[in-house]
Amino acid sequence: MDLTFRQMDVFAIEPFRGNPLAVIIGADGLSDVQMAQIANWTNLSETTFLLRPTHPDADYRVRIFTPLTELPFAGHPTLGSAFVWQSLGNTSKSDVIIQECSAGLVPVRRQADRLAFAAPPRRRIGPVGAGDLTHALTALGLASEDILDAQWVDNGPGWVSLRLCSRRDVLAIQPDWQALKEQRVGVVGAWDPVRDGTDAQFEVRAFVGDGQGWEDPVTGSLNAGIAQWLIESGIAPAHYVASQGAALRRAGQVFVDKVGDDIWIGGNVVNRISGTITL
Incomplete structure (x- = not known):
């Protein structure tokens, strides 16, 4: 099975000097074990998997893995995943992109020539x-x-x-x-x-x-x-x-x-x- 792959450079003001992120698109068929193995193999701080949303207000769902564990939320994976989702020709249901993750729904919007997410509530x-x-x-x-x-x-x-x-x-x-x-x-x-x-x-x-x-x-x-x-x-x-x-x-x-x-x-x-x- 082949899946679309992107590697993003997030928060960088110069090429290759930001935080890299691996994004796997259309990952609904992957198991938890497969996602964890892929994230361990990429060995980046985070790897994300784009999935169909389960919440009616969400545009997409994302799961976020480090090489060792899954995270309920992370910032540079949110921006990178939103960028990839949008670059595939997808359009949001509202004036902001709504990401679904384990921490809940996270709004993402374009801000000048950048993307920005709304800081979620602190636990x-x-x-x-x-x-x-x-x-x-x-x-x-x-x-x-x-x-x-x-x-x-x-x-x-x-x-x-x-x-x-x-x-x-x-x-x-x-x-x-x-x-x-x-x-x-x-x-x-x-x-x-x-x-x-x-x-x-x-x-x-x-x-x-x-x-x-x-x-x-x-x-x-x-x-x-x-x-x-x-x-x-x-x-x-x-x-x-x-x-x-x-x-x-x-x-x-x-x-x-x-x-x-x-x-x-x-x-x-x-x-x-x-x-x-x-x-």
Whole structure:
């Protein structure tokens, strides 16, 4: 059996410097085991499978797999999957694309020359408990005085976020992957316009303790949770740009826009590979 395959470059401001995503189209006939095996084989941070929707308001359904597990929601897979669905000539039932995933329905819209998704409700918010905070600080080589604040920003993957003083502090982190274990920790720090420039206002890094541990290049779900936290608390303006990926020699930009009650997380999406995958 052959299925249509795409590999996307999401959140990139330069070619091949965003977060890659594999998309398998027409995957309704695949089993859970087959999806997991394919995602393990592509070995990208996420692989998505486009399916017929089950919800009457949805345009399509997506399942999102890492090499090790399935996620209820993730950001760059949402933008990449929506781009592929639209590129196949599909049109939405309304003025926005409605994606169905395990976390529910996620609106996606075109915003200038980018796509953006509406940040979904967080499953867990509030201060981080002492045990989880100590775990995160130890794994990232930080002391309590190195952070300004810590907050749960979990919209599905399980993110804890630490706010540091500066971009420089964020980029200086050297994680201990064994100590991180299964925790997912996002770190954010403000850019200094004089030292860092004005291309972005915040620097973000995402540390994932799954398996042997890894750093995600550009992370939509984490940026969505951080944006909700920072905007609600008055730390960030309603419109800003976050930079992510510099520590991995990537060049990702995430565009955050609060419109009414919704916070939209946007970025560039480019198709890099088109073909078929043979099962």
